[in-house]
Amino acid sequence: MILGLDTFGDVPVDDTGAPVSHAAAIRQVVDEAVLADELGVDAIALGEHHRPEYSISTPETVLAGIATRTSHIKLASGVTVLSSDDPVRVFQRFATVDALSNGRAEVILGRGSFTESFPLFGYDLADYDVLFEEKLDLFVKLLDEKPVTWSGTTRAALEDADVFPKTEGRLTTWVGVGGSPQSVVRTARHGLPLMLAIIGGQPERFAPYIDLYRRAAEQLGTVAHPVGMHSPGFVADTDAEAKELFYPAYKVIRDRIGALRGWPPLRRAEFDAEAEHGSLYIGSPETVARKIAGAAGKLDVGRFDLIYTAGPQNASARMRAVELFGAKVIPMVRDMISEA
Template identity: 90%
Template structure:
């Protein structure tokens, strides 16, 4: 699979230094930029930055950080992962990513989603009861903006547009995906708009998402739109050995998992559950060989064209994160391509 895209994904988790002391959110943002520069040097295909509005995460405006990365890199593609379109304005999102596209000489991508966290809704004055309607309407407008022609549009969630032209224009269009967590309706909507599908697979056997990949392709065929190569992103961590990767990752991962779980009614994470997820589920944790084999297996099972590893999940040490990026670019990505024969 010579056209397989392999990337890295982060929400800008605030890490600790080697003494175990959390660094500032400002330093965490700069750390992500340094990691993206390293990934670029190592040949990683894409870096994706997620939007969050919580104290554990430093990135609330992915496109701002991507703009900084654009000026220090030369080839890596620059994506959001995801941009919460429901609580943003489609025109401003398009303008900001078109600007990143200009700064990066055509490397910008946006992955639009409804968001698995809801902090942005009250923060920006949106009602959670409009959760679905907001995304439906705003995605409809965003798709029209992608033509980069004057837009006339009417909805119920924002002011209407009458022959409105939006600037800046891109030179070759803005690559746009829709991030989906497992809703069949969301898969069909993505196909209806003719956009690429990015599956967020954060737990369980990835094979259970095969019906969604099939649904996307069948829906595109029936609707007469284009079925693009599907992407997926899942959490993981790479270290020199399997044991080191697990021991570096688990303590901080349990803290963030239990903190989020308390808000969602989940029981505390047990080590046995974690180990089972590493062995059979959607945690890609271990040595380069272990992670590469597992990624290749998921790519082959689902037939996807892109895999992004969410390489931060909690306050792992800065030095370990840097090493994880290094190992992914220098060893994991080439091994995956070798296993898949491309």
């Protein structure tokens, strides 16, 4: 069971309650990753965003910095918005991170639930589906690290093109999916591992997607890899402290995004219900560990990443959450799974 952390580089606040700079927020993530590595956390995934609330627009750049200060932790994006990027350049950048980290780089590719990158880089949202379909097809070909011939409608064709640098082993590549059956089948068709973004509701409702992935892989003659999932949460010394530290900042970012998507403002009762029964993993180390172990067992997944940042949280509290996750939650989860 791989147990990791996930962040979009949310801009935190300092101990006076003032937001830090984007530069300081990026350095905060690096420090959190270094601590996670020291404590034996298996992986850290950095998401790509192009909004003021988040500091990370190029995950692989931050991962390269983390690579030089860590030894064991896997370094992933979560996700790289492939639709608005170039597959060749994405491969080259992650191959570079893989070199710097001695083979620890992973890329999680996605279509992007946020769309700011499309107009920013000159892409038409009307091409949302075809952009990802074609670019994923090319990226999968690049993974073989042999000369590639490819043509499509979304970028220039390639004729026997060789791409450098080469890795010392195949670049680990996942596809992040938020709940589209078509995306699940596409992932299976390419023989890639599936990472499910489960950010609300009971995690068991995603069981049919995992079953679909495995059935599709069998019918298509590809490999069904162990499935991963990531969900938001927070760890503190007690359940009450975790909720009080997490809720105010979570409500800020949830309501800001919700206003753009037509969601009503978050109510505390809704938050408490989601923490109790849904896909918010919030509480003391034992509470969070029990919930992770329970969800992992019900869904039969091989990886769980905790999205440990949400909105303008206190930077010190975030570091404490990373410490508790690595030092206490992970050993508890492993014990619970082994005893199940």
